[in-house]
Amino acid sequence: MTDKFDPLDSGTIPRFAGLSTFMRLPVAEPSEVDIAILGVPFDLGTTNRAGTRHGPRELRNQSSLMRRVHHVTGLSPYDRARVADCGDVVIDPFDLMRSLDIITAQYAGVREAGALPLTGGGDHLITLPILRGLAKDGPVGLIQFDAHSDTYDSFFNCSRYNHGTPFRRAIEEGLVDPKRFVQIGLRGAISDAGNYDYARSVGVRIIFIEELVARGVEDVMAEARAIVGNKPTYVTFDIDGIDPSQAPGTGTPEIGGFSTREAQQMVRLLDGLDLIGADLVEVAPPFDPSGLTALTGATIMFELLCVLAGVVESKGTR
Amino acid sequence: MTDKFDPLDSGTIPRFAGLSTFMRLPVAEPSEVDIAILGVPFDLGTTNRAGTRHGPRELRNQSSLMRRVHHVTGLSPYDRARVADCGDVVIDPFDLMRSLDIITAQYAGVREAGALPLTGGGDHLITLPILRGLAKDGPVGLIQFDAHSDTYDSFFNCSRYNHGTPFRRAIEEGLVDPKRFVQIGLRGAISDAGNYDYARSVGVRIIFIEELVARGVEDVMAEARAIVGNKPTYVTFDIDGIDPSQAPGTGTPEIGGFSTREAQQMVRLLDGLDLIGADLVEVAPPFDPSGLTALTGATIMFELLCVLAGVVESKGTR
Amino acid sequence: MTDKFDPLDSGTIPRFAGLSTFMRLPVAEPSEVDIAILGVPFDLGTTNRAGTRHGPRELRNQSSLMRRVHHVTGLSPYDRARVADCGDVVIDPFDLMRSLDIITAQYAGVREAGALPLTGGGDHLITLPILRGLAKDGPVGLIQFDAHSDTYDSFFNCSRYNHGTPFRRAIEEGLVDPKRFVQIGLRGAISDAGNYDYARSVGVRIIFIEELVARGVEDVMAEARAIVGNKPTYVTFDIDGIDPSQAPGTGTPEIGGFSTREAQQMVRLLDGLDLIGADLVEVAPPFDPSGLTALTGATIMFELLCVLAGVVESKGTR
Amino acid sequence: MTDKFDPLDSGTIPRFAGLSTFMRLPVAEPSEVDIAILGVPFDLGTTNRAGTRHGPRELRNQSSLMRRVHHVTGLSPYDRARVADCGDVVIDPFDLMRSLDIITAQYAGVREAGALPLTGGGDHLITLPILRGLAKDGPVGLIQFDAHSDTYDSFFNCSRYNHGTPFRRAIEEGLVDPKRFVQIGLRGAISDAGNYDYARSVGVRIIFIEELVARGVEDVMAEARAIVGNKPTYVTFDIDGIDPSQAPGTGTPEIGGFSTREAQQMVRLLDGLDLIGADLVEVAPPFDPSGLTALTGATIMFELLCVLAGVVESKGTR
Amino acid sequence: MTDKFDPLDSGTIPRFAGLSTFMRLPVAEPSEVDIAILGVPFDLGTTNRAGTRHGPRELRNQSSLMRRVHHVTGLSPYDRARVADCGDVVIDPFDLMRSLDIITAQYAGVREAGALPLTGGGDHLITLPILRGLAKDGPVGLIQFDAHSDTYDSFFNCSRYNHGTPFRRAIEEGLVDPKRFVQIGLRGAISDAGNYDYARSVGVRIIFIEELVARGVEDVMAEARAIVGNKPTYVTFDIDGIDPSQAPGTGTPEIGGFSTREAQQMVRLLDGLDLIGADLVEVAPPFDPSGLTALTGATIMFELLCVLAGVVESKGTR
């Protein structure tokens, strides 16, 4: 690795100084790096409280608090992979479907450039076009940390594309293999008793928060790893999976979530999987007066980055 | 008038108690009243900071601070007209164009019911479908209090319907007579030197904040009254016309606006015009930590209500 | 059940639209329903930080995020019982004792109407007049989730009725059977070493947070269920029992509380008891900048509602 | 004067250090000083949004920003009079009437000690017991800066003592001479067209904000000075007289108020009157997220202090 | 001009998207442009409430709301000059004196590169090292918009370099010609009656807010222009000159300031002067919950930019 893709050193340039980029990294093109961090400032799929369009900016701001070396592994992702801030996907705020196409195209480009994408959203609908861009070689496995299943069919009679539906679409479109799909942390009342029927009928494994608490993080993650196996897998992390005391700034908070401690432990247990990318979605800054949600989100992104850097290193691509 | 359409009495039921309706009024159908207050929780036309979808709820909450009798005129609108909260227009958060049609239909219904509509928005695009519903007998006059002209042609190459374009569309569609259209309080940098060209070319009178300050409120309003004359006229009040110190919670704040004092004086000087309805738009609660914007908005709605009640009384319809 | 008492469908009417009622339910009289949800906007019993007078309004606002079907049981309370928002009790903000009488009368009416009351407060003193209205057939059992015992004798030498005293009064007045009374989650420094003496002397079972943590929720709730037995029992839930990170907006927060996860599990373990009503108190919106406290409170109310619906169903009254 | 009653020097002790007292003054008894600054943490008279019980603490905190010498006069009140923080009046939060008696007794004591009281409230009802304590030699004159007249007869049918009634009671009790009573800045809708009838019938001079704006501050204050003449006069300043953009944190804000600039100019024009005391009321910190209201209040208190110091100096009592 | 130095077009790239730079401009070196916008994240000179170290980041964030063309002149600064974001000066948070040297060196470099600097601070002490870097050809004129004179000698007995002293040092060091130095908007109590003596004794013209209000903006600015004449002049704008209702987030707010309207008018009246640079200082985001202060600051920076662009154009340097 070269110094070219090192974060600004906070012992030389204070954290409050300098332009705000993800992890204080340089700006670069996906073709220059192993891991491309992108923002997708999009909330057109939001059913209730919008605001995730402002997510990438605040995730960047709070990521100025991140450092280089993971305290448990003693490893720095920047020693294992070239990483940069590859900017925001420029969506069209008045055209949901066109925006999905723009996102798809951008991630297809990241894939072609040979980089693994790490995304800061954006509402959860963005994972659908990201998967469209990445899953070119057949359905991928999916590990979803979330309070909600997001496998609704439609809302308002006609809306098939919103942040409650991405994974139903992804399965229907052959982007995700439902047998290699696990959802962790679900909870909260649902609109209809049959809301989980589709997911279950196609083989998605749903792990409610109650099961997670009862079995513990290690046991659940062992199962999750077994479900996706050693084939290509994507990771999507909805910040509302975390308890709203630690992530209040989101559109549809649900009390009783998993803790950041548990979240960190779960992400670390992704190590060794064949990951093709990851995202952190649903940070809505207008509902985050203390900035804690963006800080939590930025830290989860750092944890995901460390795991992705392991993938890069293990593949020996660089 | 009957007691049936009186606000809750704060000397009997504390302001913090009871369901939250506009002005603490009863809920009714437009056909039952002279003035129908409606909410339009819509922000699909917003270019930057969304949130006006939550406007009607907070306008209702803060309107619990309103009282019955105007201190300058000594008159109560509730003695002059039957007024009620007629609920929210139920828009479709994933279909901008369908939502416009829903709004149009609802306001056509209000018009047919014989009530004057007073609206709490919602972003400024809602005025377009409101006018579509109301301007059935030819173009109407329009008095617009605002920081922005909202007469852009389009954004993002293809979006012709957003909160920067409603009045261009309204003129093109023959809903508003540009010769009877005056915009008051405009200011702030513009994207292109030609941004005002269309409005000026069709005869819209633009009064910048600088001119308002130089000439004073009375002189400007005398001109505004002359422009619209004694023919049917609609009033649209964008909260961002007011200085952001008094209305920070809005999507595109511009410093240097007119004060609430000036705003109140200007609305009072609408008295005697042939008004067919009025709206107060662009209150975005997620950006309003102190609640002041919604309070300002609710008070301007009360001032507009007093003027509309005068119209009802003068027409002797009841 | 009829559709008449169904919440607004968020797949048709967005959560941000429509008048704000508890759980998006219709407004009705207690005589029309099995479970009557009421607000008691009262904070005259507060020793330090007032503000719970605004609790019912914000609980209603945040309850717009609730859905229909409990994800663990797969049951909807609205399929098991007729439920409605029965409005606020109209207290007198300048007369504490008169307000208590007003509350008592209202709840006596709810009882006579045959409905089970579910209340959003208000400070904790309101549970006293609620019990006066309900406990007409002799002392009832009581399960109290709380950080404080609220069994003080008096404050300021002469105040025997405030939010630190309701349960002493309730025992003295024969409303609550102290042998069938359990307090869960107590903690925090006390004014005097003898503060718990009265409660213990009459047989109240106090379970400190330390005991709850050591034994676990299931063991403690088994004991609590045994204490109240299968006789009529009331449930009172003070939001300050929950850790202030999950419920900061309350008058006398105490760090180190139980979590929402634990709270939800405890409420679910009330299933099958002979409950005569429940309340959720001490939400103080002026101290809740993120709205999380009201969201937590509204969700606990939903959990209580699910348990009460089970009571209705099991009694076969409808 | 001695150094004993000097504020802490911010060039030696930073403003953020040290115990928080009014104006960073020493704590003393009224008998030791010429001007006694007191807090009255009381909000039992509040009709809607409580919170002024926390007013004195935040006024003290923000007054740490005050300095010694008035920039217009070049005079320091601390060179002209002995001034100290004389602590808070200890009210009884569960007994409104008893609290009024406590306040009365305390101010009678200040008067007997020979000090002029300057008060930080507290809701506006506190001015009634203050006047009871001070007006021992017959009715006094009164200059009231306010958005509201506060001369209601009663609320809720039986409450004759709340923050909407103090000045009716003060006139009835012979504490204030209504012919020497002027109210400046009134505005906002009223509950009933006759709300001002009582005040006008007994001779109170009401100056609405509209008149103030039209005539200007100097003209209005010349009239106010003439009304109270050179006899003993009290000054009461309700922070809600000031526009809510400059003082949002108050119980019943009304848009369109006078500015702090105008407020400062008006207070300065009190110079030379025979003042017997002054108060600044209705600062409600829970509704003041930026702290601006308490800062505004503390600065108005400093302006009042400067005028009171002139009274002390001119009387040559020290 | 080339397109290379155009801001991002908000009709193509939404304001919420993209990296956050001043005015959405490209990042460049001073040598590439006519006007270099820099951030100085520094608050080591703050006597009370720190936080301006975070000023540049929030000024950048809020400047995403700026547009291209001034609505009064119809001119775009980007058509008249090449402008870019030249990044932050990297100060040393533990060494005040070393930081001053770093700033001096950076601005000397800007001057040598031939660009005019426009700065977003930072506390007011930064103007001293900026002037050290720029005033290489003898003392310059200075127009200061501010609530405070900042000509103290020292604090805490030994601190001669803090945000209360920069202009005394600048005069002593021969950087500023006191006869060509005017301070506008001063107000607020002072520590000692002699605080203004030094400034007056060396010929600085102090215009208190009271004089500004009495004479009006145009008259005062005519005098200010005469004072500095047509020789090189620097402009420093302390955000606390503006009323705290429009700029609450600052370290030492003083009520009763000039309005943003007046501020904009004053800055526009700088047109035609021989300006060598300008700064906007004292924005402290931690005290700015609504973001209004940073928005106000960013807009004043845009107004200053327009004036500086006129200087560039008139000099025909490009």
Next chain:
Amino acid sequence: MTDKFDPLDSGTIPRFAGLSTFMRLPVAEPSEVDIAILGVPFDLGTTNRAGTRHGPRELRNQSSLMRRVHHVTGLSPYDRARVADCGDVVIDPFDLMRSLDIITAQYAGVREAGALPLTGGGDHLITLPILRGLAKDGPVGLIQFDAHSDTYDSFFNCSRYNHGTPFRRAIEEGLVDPKRFVQIGLRGAISDAGNYDYARSVGVRIIFIEELVARGVEDVMAEARAIVGNKPTYVTFDIDGIDPSQAPGTGTPEIGGFSTREAQQMVRLLDGLDLIGADLVEVAPPFDPSGLTALTGATIMFELLCVLAGVVESKGTR
């Protein structure tokens, strides 16, 4: 004990009334008491977000919620020791090194007066001069609750004294015995893989949060007690050790911390050690909109006070 050092009784003087002191205690000199509570309003050692200079004031404000008797032990510290608020250390905001000397001198004085100091900070650098003042008889043991090791050598090439370095300096200066030094709760990415090398090389025991979670509080504290043994030991508690959901208002928050429950249990397990003082640092009110951080800090201070009172009692000094 005498009543002289009792906190104000909240049953007589409401918590919102009276001057704000630590625990509502009287103000006294260290020589008058057994335990001296001091504030150190200092943030000159902060690398990123300043604000702890305001910590002591808000800790005092929130400590008004504390009561007398610990609910687990049934003991009141005020029955076991004389305790008072001994005011703030008056630091010099422009001279870091001089401020350290001032703090050292003050704590040497406390030691000589025979009192145990309990401190509310201030950033973590203050613990260095506190130890200089206290560790006169050789190196002491140290128990540190924290997210960070604070044993860096320097920042910015030359800063050896900041809040990342105090414990390296303390070891180097012979104030702390590294063999009797344990750090609990560390976590978060580090700047360099060698960041912990120094601490480990000299024998400091580092217990990461992961180990704490795995082993449990009791086991870890047993080890901690064994490490420091029964020799003089100091306790330093950095609020950022606690999870940021429970303490968001701090300069360098790290998600995944220990809970307040765990914190309280750990502090209680200090009972019986030979403690010479304790501090609670890094509360930064500008980043604490809900006040929860200061409340948490004040409560931890109360827990520490209870342990220190046990030391006083066991030594039989009084």
